[in-house]
Amino acid sequence: MNKTSTIKQTRLPAKAGVGLKGEHYQDICETSPDIGWFEVHPENYMGAGGAPHHYLTKIRENYPLSLHGVGLSIGGSLPPSEEHLSRVKELVDRYQPESFSEHLAWSSHEAGFFNDLLPLPLTEETCQTVSEHIDLIQETLGQKLLLENPSTYVGFEREDFTEIEFLKEIVKRTGCGLLLDVNNVYVSCTNHERSPEDYIKNFPMEAVGEIHLGGHAPDEDDLGNPLLIDAHDRKVVEDVWALYDQAISQKGPVATLIEWDNDVPTWDVLFSEAQLAEEVLQKYESQTSSTNAPDKESDLKEPILKEQVA
Amino acid sequence: MSEWSKLQSSVSNALANLEVEVPTGIKLLKDGVVPKKRFSVYRNNVTLSLISVLASTYPVVEEIVGEDFFATMAREFALTHLPQSPVMINYGKEFPDFLKTFAPVQELPYLSEVAQIEWHRNTAYHGANATPVTIAALGEFSEEDVPNLEFEFHPTVSLIKSKYPIVTIWQAHQQENPSEFLKGLNMDEGEAALIIRPELDVLINQVSMGTFEFLQSLYKGHPFSLSVEQAIAIEPSFDIPANLAGLFNLGAVTGVNLVRSS
Structure with missing residues (x-):
């Protein structure tokens, strides 16, 4: 059942943002850079006090904020941990983020938490459990969830859906939105020998509330075929920029994040990477501003599937 | 038990036990080749990410024993002490006790207690x-x-x-x-x-x-x-x-x- 009418639907500005790293707290507080918004993993702010909350509070006063969870294990067979969900809820209440997102993946099972985004088979059964988990999260948080398409390295023998069909079905059942990670599209399509351009072409852009861009590491699989690994440890490659351009040409400008979590660069390097995304957004902003005005708050109360593709 | 629950349990088991083979249900590559290397990306992500969490909480222990040896030690710890919550700032509390019993570092009896300083430093930082x-x-x-x-x-x-x-x-x-x-x-x-x-x-x-x-x-x-x-x-x-x-x-x-x- 679509429960969007009871769920708060704020959105991030259609600008470039970056993942907030502890290494950059001081640079940001001292220079107030001209950047659209920041994103954090709520799991990194689940301590009681100290520097993380001190800086996040300051930064949140001046910028829109996105909470991007990595611990709810939405794709698992077990429901999200109540304890963890209530910790997330506490942060949502405290920081009132414009957006909350999570992954089409699992990270916890009976043995514990694996600290990785693990794959699930896209079947009727998992479509049902993922929908139930998202319903629970949206109801608890009182906020719409954006679900991110994953980077995957293996497939499953038995699957009932393509990834895009699966995501569309989840959007239909839960009223959630989508986070389109263009680097994940490139990584997964390369790893499974699919066309990333077709993936973007067929993606339900009307549901997209945010885009991610990041770097990946090249490797080879058991047969010597290319195997890309979602590493978030370097710059975005040319092919991913081209796919991003394609996505924005279809969707129009939308909040776009540079994810750089490992081998974190200086603030200046990260900022200039975000500027590259901003340039693409501005290119399409000027092309579409007369015909494709951003949605008004009132439009957002409509179920998302009724929105027209731009 | 549902089909996904069973498969998830076997994937979960194979992630934490390196000698366990790639679970049945994972798609084979061309000519029935088992995707060992592909599956090992997940195994590596799990162990390397936990090693990196431990290294950021215990930088002095890492400096004392050296980066490579720390990784070996932290891997052994991680595989026997999977996190019980996604809150990584709370991960690794048992690491000082683990060092007390980890045979290869017994000639460094102070190591576990230096690690205690680092654990308390971590909890104070987030307190x-x-x-x-x-x-x-x-x-x-x-x-x-x-x-x-x-x-x-x-x-x-x-x-x-x-x-x-x-x-x-x-x-x-x-x-x-x-x-x-x-x-x-x-x-x-x-x-x-x-x-x-x-x-x-x-x-x-x-x-x-x-x-x-x-x-x-x-x-x-x-x-x-x-x-x-x-x-x-x-x-x-x-x-x-x-x-x-x-x-x-x-x-x-x-x-x-x-x-x-x-």
């Missing part, structure tokens, strides 16, 4: 904020009340004592050249510390054994007079005014209460 009181708080009480005063401590305070010079070792590894700093160190000389995060930065304060007894007694909720006695018992020259001033100056006291004996 609750609180507003300390100044030594003026004592002025609210008459002289005869002082022996019965009890102290409330800042929530980030912890106390640690070792029969090894662990504070000096920890401090040496904040320097460019630790071995220079450690030259001539008497490894049989015990040390103690008070760890606290009064504002944003964690302080590791070395204290004398007398001060440690004094603080530990106060921390347990014992009154001032008893705490002083315990300190003097092991350190006859224990300087009461200097210790009180030091404690308040650190921002370690958040309240002073008079407990009336009935």
Whole structure:
């Protein structure tokens, strides 16, 4: 059942943002850079006090904020941990983020938490459990969830859906939105020998509330075929920029994040990477501003599937 | 048990047990080739990410044993101590105890206790904020009340004592050249510390054994007079005014209460 009418639907500005790293707290507080918004993993702010909350509070006063969870294990067979969900809820209440997102993946099972985004088979059964988990999260948080398409390295023998069909079905059942990670599209399509351009072409852009861009590491699989690994440890490659351009040409400008979590660069390097995304957004902003005005708050109360593709 | 639940259990088992084969249900590659290398990306992500969490909490332990050996040790720990929650800032509490029993580091008996400093440093960094009181708080009480005063401590305070010079070792590894700093160190000389995060930065304060007894007694909720006695018992020259001033100056006291004996 679509429960969007009871769920708060704020959105991030259609600008470039970056993942907030502890290494950059001081640079940001001292220079107030001209950047659209920041994103954090709520799991990194689940301590009681100290520097993380001190800086996040300051930064949140001046910028829109996105909470991007990595611990709810939405794709698992077990429901999200109540304890963890209530910790997330506490942060949502405290920081009132414009957006909350999570992954089409699992990270916890009976043995514990694996600290990785693990794959699930896209079947009727998992479509049902993922929908139930998202319903629970949206109801608890009182906020719409954006679900991110994953980077995957293996497939499953038995699957009932393509990834895009699966995501569309989840959007239909839960009223959630989508986070389109263009680097994940490139990584997964390369790893499974699919066309990333077709993936973007067929993606339900009307549901997209945010885009991610990041770097990946090249490797080879058991047969010597290319195997890309979602590493978030370097710059975005040319092919991913081209796919991003394609996505924005279809969707129009939308909040776009540079994810750089490992081998974190200086603030200046990260900022200039975000500027590259901003340039693409501005290119399409000027092309579409007369015909494709951003949605008004009132439009957002409509179920998302009724929105027209731009 | 549902189909996905069963498959998820076997994937989960194969992630934490490196000798277990790629689970049935994972798609085979061309000509039925088992995607071992592909599956190992997930195994690597799990172990490397946990090793990296441990390395960021225990940088001095890593520097003492070297990066490669630390990775081996941390991998062994991670595979036998999977996190029980997604909150990684709480991961690795048992690592100091693990070091006590991990055979290859038994010739470094102080390692586990240096690790304790690092664990307390981590919990202090993320601990609750609180507003300390100044030594003026004592002025609210008459002289005869002082022996019965009890102290409330800042929530980030912890106390640690070792029969090894662990504070000096920890401090040496904040320097460019630790071995220079450690030259001539008497490894049989015990040390103690008070760890606290009064504002944003964690302080590791070395204290004398007398001060440690004094603080530990106060921390347990014992009154001032008893705490002083315990300190003097092991350190006859224990300087009461200097210790009180030091404690308040650190921002370690958040309240002073008079407990009336009935």
